[in-house]
Amino acid sequence: VARATAPSSKKSIDPPAGRRRGLSRDMLIAAAVKLIDQKGAEALSMRALAQATGVTTMALYNHFSSKRDLLSAVAQRLIEETHFDGGHADWRTQLRHCFGELRGLCLRHPGLPGLLQQEGTTTGAAFGPMEVTLRALEPVGMTALERVRVFYLLIGFTLSQAAYQSRPAVGLEPSEQIRTHRIAGRGFAAVERLELPQDWDFKESFEFGLTLVLDGIEQNQRRSASRDP
Amino acid sequence: VARATAPSSKKSIDPPAGRRRGLSRDMLIAAAVKLIDQKGAEALSMRALAQATGVTTMALYNHFSSKRDLLSAVAQRLIEETHFDGGHADWRTQLRHCFGELRGLCLRHPGLPGLLQQEGTTTGAAFGPMEVTLRALEPVGMTALERVRVFYLLIGFTLSQAAYQSRPAVGLEPSEQIRTHRIAGRGFAAVERLELPQDWDFKESFEFGLTLVLDGIEQNQRRSASRDP
DNA sequence: ACCTGAACACCGTTCAAGT
DNA sequence: ACCTGAACACCGTTCAAGT
Numbered sequence: 001v002a003r004a005t006a007p008s009s010k011k012s013i014d015p016p017a018g019r020r021r022g023l024s025r026d027m028l029i030a031a032a033v034k035l036i037d038q039k040g041a042e043a044l045s046m047r048a049l050a051q052a053t054g055v056t057t058m059a060l061y062n063h064f065s066s067k068r069d070l071l072s073a074v075a076q077r078l079i080e081e082t083h084f085d086g087g088h089a090d091w092r093t094q095l096r097h098c099f100g101e102l103r104g105l106c107l108r109h110p111g112l113p114g115l116l117q118q119e120g121t122t123t124g125a126a127f128g129p130m131e132v133t134l135r136a137l138e139p140v141g142m143t144a145l146e147r148v149r150v151f152y153l154l155i156g157f158t159l160s161q162a163a164y165q166s167r168p169a170v171g172l173e174p175s176e177q178i179r180t181h182r183i184a185g186r187g188f189a190a191v192e193r194l195e196l197p198q199d200w201d202f203k204e205s206f207e208f209g210l211t212l213v214l215d216g217i218e219q220n221q222r223r224s225a226s227r228d229p
Numbered sequence: 230v231a232r233a234t235a236p237s238s239k240k241s242i243d244p245p246a247g248r249r250r251g252l253s254r255d256m257l258i259a260a261a262v263k264l265i266d267q268k269g270a271e272a273l274s275m276r277a278l279a280q281a282t283g284v285t286t287m288a289l290y291n292h293f294s295s296k297r298d299l300l301s302a303v304a305q306r307l308i309e310e311t312h313f314d315g316g317h318a319d320w321r322t323q324l325r326h327c328f329g330e331l332r333g334l335c336l337r338h339p340g341l342p343g344l345l346q347q348e349g350t351t352t353g354a355a356f357g358p359m360e361v362t363l364r365a366l367e368p369v370g371m372t373a374l375e376r377v378r379v380f381y382l383l384i385g386f387t388l389s390q391a392a393y394q395s396r397p398a399v400g401l402e403p404s405e406q407i408r409t410h411r412i413a414g415r416g417f418a419a420v421e422r423l424e425l426p427q428d429w430d431f432k433e434s435f436e437f438g439l440t441l442v443l444d445g446i447e448q449n450q451r452r453s454a455s456r457d458p
Numbered sequence: 459a460c461c462t463g464a465a466c467a468c469c470g471t472t473c474a475a476g477t
Numbered sequence: 478a479c480c481t482g483a484a485c486a487c488c489g490t491t492c493a494a495g496t
Contacts, residue, residue: 274489275489275490276487276488276489286490287491290491295489
C-alpha cells in the first residue's frame, strides 16, 4: 500500500524541474484546514473539499491515499507550524509554555483535538511537543521511559481539556452540563450538592491541572534524589 | 425537541399496566453494546442494529430520537453497571480504585473512550466516577471547584490512555508508533535518541501517571494546610 | 403506540477511461 | 502524471402510511 507522503521523486535527474511539486498537496491541506475551521470537522468530506478547491472528488486521491491520510496530514501540518520550544531554562516554565501553545492551537482550530484523539495520529504528528517534553525533563532525574509517560499524560490532558472547551455541537460548558443532567440523578449526593460558578473558567481549569501534574513530577524528583544522592 | 429518555408516562393511572415498558429500549442498548464490542464502534449503524435485532431501521427511532441519543444511552448504561466506589478510607486508594475500574471498563468495551470523548456525553454519563472523586477529596482541603477540576483531569487522562491502548484500527503500540514515524523526523534529537522497550506496558504507564497526579494533589494539600493551620 | 417502505440527501472509495 | 464520470455499497433521517 503506497503511503502518499511527499511524492517520492523516482528520477534523481531534474529534481526542481520547474513544476510545482507538492504545491497541490499543500494547497489542499490549507483548504481542508480552512473548511474545518469554518464549518467544523464533521463538515469536511472529500466531496466538500473537492468542491471548495474546484476539482473532482477523485482528483484528491492523487494526493492523499484516503481521507484518513488527509486528516493526518492536516493534524501534522497544524502542529508543525507551532513553536513549542519557549527556550526557558526552568523545566516547569518550559512545559507550561509547550502545552499552553498546544492548547492555544487547539482553541484556534477546534477540530484538532478530535483529529488527534480519533486517528492514531497523535504520536506521529506530535513529535514537536514530545521533543520539548523529553528535553525539558532531562535534568529531572527520570528515565527516558518515564519522560515519555509524562508526555502522554500531558498531551492527553491538554487535548481532552481543549476538546471539552471547543466542542461545538454540545455548547454546554461544564457548569451547565452538570446542572442540566444532575436533576434526574439518583444517589449522587456530592454532585447534587455542588455549587458551581455561572461561567466555567477553562483557562484556570487547565492551569490548575497542569500545576498538579508538575507538582507530581517535582515530588517524583525529590524522591529519586533522596534515593541516590 | 423531545428528548427520548425514559418514556414519560403521561397517564398517571395504570402505571405498570402489564406491558414491557422500556424493555425494548434495554434490549436495544444491550444489542448495541454487543455489536460495538464485537465489531467496533464504527460498525454500529442504525441499519446494522436494526438487522441484528430483527426489526426495521425506522423502528429504532421510536426508542431513540437519534443515533447520538442511542450512543449516549450506551455510554450511560456501561458506566451505570460499574461500581466505582471501593469503600476505601484513604483517598489515594479510593481514587486509584475508581479510575482503575473506569480503565478496566474501557478495556472491556474498547468503543467506550471514543464514545465519551466524541459525544458531549462525558459529564452526563460520568456522574458515578464524579461522585466518588468529589467525596474522596473531601478531606483534602480543596474547594468544590478544584475537586471538579481534579475529576476532569483524571477522567481525561484515563480515557485517553485507555483509548490509546485499545484503538483497534491503528494497532501500533507507542514504542512501535514512535519507531515507525521518527525515521523521517527532522531535528527531533531527543525523540530519535529514545531507547524504548519492545512492548509497551500500558498498565504501568497508567499507574505512573496516576501517581504523579495523586502526588500533585498531596502537594496542593500540604500547601493549603500550611496556609491556614 | 409502535412499526413499515420508500425516498432524500448525503458518505468514502473503486475502476475504467481519458489527456 | 494527473484528472474525470459513472458506479458501488454504504450512511442518518423524514415522511406518509399502515395496525
